[in-house]
Amino acid sequence: xxxxxxxxxxxxxxxxxxxxxxxxxxxxxxxxxxxxxxxxxxxxxxxxxxxxxxxxxxxxxxxxxxxxxxxxxxxxxxxxxxxxxxxxxxxxxxxxxxxxxxxxxxxxxxxxxx
Amino acid sequence: xxxxxxxxxxxxxxxxxxxxxxxxxxxxxxxxxxxxxxxxxxxxxxxxxxxxxxxxxxxxxxxxxxxxxxxxxxxxxxxxxxxxxxxxxxxxxxxxxxxxxxxxxxxxxxxxxx
Numbered sequence: 001x002x003x004x005x006x007x008x009x010x011x012x013x014x015x016x017x018x019x020x021x022x023x024x025x026x027x028x029x030x031x032x033x034x035x036x037x038x039x040x041x042x043x044x045x046x047x048x049x050x051x052x053x054x055x056x057x058x059x060x061x062x063x064x065x066x067x068x069x070x071x072x073x074x075x076x077x078x079x080x081x082x083x084x085x086x087x088x089x090x091x092x093x094x095x096x097x098x099x100x101x102x103x104x105x106x107x108x109x110x111x112x113x114x
Numbered sequence: 115x116x117x118x119x120x121x122x123x124x125x126x127x128x129x130x131x132x133x134x135x136x137x138x139x140x141x142x143x144x145x146x147x148x149x150x151x152x153x154x155x156x157x158x159x160x161x162x163x164x165x166x167x168x169x170x171x172x173x174x175x176x177x178x179x180x181x182x183x184x185x186x187x188x189x190x191x192x193x194x195x196x197x198x199x200x201x202x203x204x205x206x207x208x209x210x211x212x213x214x215x216x217x218x219x220x221x222x223x224x225x226x227x228x
Contacts, residue, residue, distance in 0.1 A: 107156045
């Protein structure tokens, strides 16, 4: 079974631009969560989607948004990019939402904001 | 929000030695997970723990879910060069626990000297 895939793997943008990242979950998984990883803050939860609905949201500004499609694929968008948005963005999928299902991570998208 | 204290921050050990790392929390978790991350990749799940007191092994890895539900440890026996990487603990709070998504520790960077 294929794992979680994320595209693109690397991205360079400039301040003020916006960016869209894509995540395809493991086949059969319906929940997708997004995380931001930086050297200073570590791994931080962004949001979780299940059945095309956002279930949970972390403590990030409204510039960070996401959506999930009927095939469970998910996208996250960051508008008006700031230098501090440079990070590895990780997507994780699980069978369903909630505390009991284990999340499996993709390789991430490395975003650099210049 | 919830905080996970993971220690040690880094370990320099000789090949063949045993390794021990742990995570503690100020509040309880329903699930404890241990991940390993290598450069340029997303975290890979090593062990998942779902019940207080549970002790689970995966090859040379052993992890335990603390009785108080506020801590967990990971042991690696007879370390080998491919064990190098960053190990993260992660906890999933109970429903309504006030935190969203997985909460991650800052990681333990394992370096093995031949």
